[in-house]
Amino acid sequence: MRSITKTLVLSIGLALASQTAIAGPQLSQFTAGKVQRAHQLQQDEKMAEAIAVLAELEPSKAYDKAFVQRMLGVFYWQQGKTKLAVVNLTKAVNSGLLDDDQAWITQRMLADILLSNEEYKKALPHYYALTKSIPENQKADELWLRIAQSHYQLEDWKPVLSAMKRYEQLNKKDEVAPLTIKLGAQLQLQRWKSALPTLQRLIVLEPNKLVWWQQTAGIQLQLNRSKDALATLALAKRQGVALSQQNLRTLAQLYAQQGIPERAAKVLAEIDDAKTDPQLLADQATYWQLAKEWDTSIKYWRLAAAKNNKHRWALAQLLLQEGHHRNALKELDRVSGRKSDVELARVRAYYKLSLFEKALIHAKRANNIKSTAASKSWIKYLTQMRKMQQNNSAEQQLTAI
Structure with missing residues (x-):
């Protein structure tokens, strides 16, 4: 997706070319002369002088006035004076006196400036108006993407998805930025099932980005699809995605829920504090116990009990179960x-x-x-x-x- 700045530069270039092409026939002779003078000064990078030439004009003809306001808006924007640019471009657009091509380009420029200034509510009516009649040399998909972006910033989630639907009808190529806008709206509206295909498309584009895998697994858990969540996190891990510590804990829990406690224990062993955190040691002991790896489980229960005496009871019970009665009695003496x-x-x-x-x-x-x-x-x-x-x-x- 092109940046707002590049789009504005393109719009300005088209607008200036259009002005010079039709200036003689459409403007009064006096105004046309001043416009040509200002245009030349702008080409010579004498922007302040160009603006001064136009600013002192007080055209009597409505069309001349609209044309000058449009040109001033372009020049002010180039100078970085966006407020003045918006004022003049708004007057030019609202006049309704520019011809079709000029009017469309001017309104697009105004909408883009408003968007770049984060004036989303003001930008939206202009973008919607632009979609009603789009010149052949302009891209309709860009308009719908900016409409989606504006609604997104205003947290109008349903219009975001409506605009994205129109955008995707016109642009079949998957790109991260548009898909992220779509995903954000889907998540806000809790449209979990619809969000999953969007996330899959993002994973294809950015397979190493952890957040897409996390959100996919999170939604699958939200939908009570724990097997799918397990498959998602396991695939991410196999593909070398650096899972977070919490992701590893979740993956271990999912392995255990699916009756694979040995794998759960091994995943927990990869967590940074797996050898020192008493709860993590106890969890590993539990998973090894579920896997019926009794000796390994006893080993981890001992480590957990050494860190936190509350785990002594579980150790003593397993020792009893496995016939280590005298060792069990020693541990029972230390149970609180x-x-x-x-x-x-x-x-x-x-x-x-x-x-x-x-x-x-x-x-x-x-x-x-x-x-x-x-x-x-x-x-x-x-x-x-x-x-x-x-x-x-x-x-x-x-x-x-």
Whole structure:
């Protein structure tokens, strides 16, 4: 897309060529002479003198006045005096006295200046008027793009999309700036499904730009299409796009949700603080545990617990599950809080070690802290086990006698 400045320079060039071509027949003799003089001074880069020649004119003919105002507007713009340029060009346009080509070029110039000055509300009526009759040597797609841009700046999102539709009918080539305008309006209107094809077109143009991948995955999650979001982030990663730390966390979560916890753990390992942040260590431990990689999970739970003692309980539970009962008991001694749960865990550990008396002691402690079905069941069961042990011991003593 051409810059506003280049467009204005082109408009001015066309306008000046048009002025010199028709000056004699259309203007009064006196005004025509002054116009030619001013035009020559402008060509000689004597802009101040050219403006002075025109500014002192007070034409009696309405057409002469409109023509001079138009020319003054061009010169003021070249001098950087945009306010004066707008005043004079507006009067020339509103006169309705310039012929068709001159009127169109003048109004286009005025609209472009207003746009460059961020006067979007004033620019829009002119652009819409220009679209009604476009000379063959002018580009209609540029007008609709400027209309879209103006509405975008005014946060009029629906007209943005209407203008972009007209633009895309005239210009089939994908470019980043127009697509970004379209995407912005779609996102503001929460037209998630429509935004996805726009983002795909942007990804084709800028495959290494992270924001397009992020927004695509974000919308897919918004639409509850987690598999698509996973595919998007995974593809971005494979293509070498530098995902953010949060993107990696999201990717790991998506892998886990899709039943690929090992991949989730490996993705988390790529995060900067993966080896030092206790929560990240705990998350890796959880994913390895879901992957049934018990030893690896225990390793990460140990690292997490060393950083934050709140993870000690998860470590102790996994040690119990994997039959490391004595190590589990050591970890349980360091667990804070969870008094009833810790006592019941000790019960299980001592029971597995066949230390039923100790198991019963801790079952009673658990019951005293919080009486539950589990604590009561353990007490009943272990009491029976103790009686059986005592009976077996008595029988062994009788047999020995």
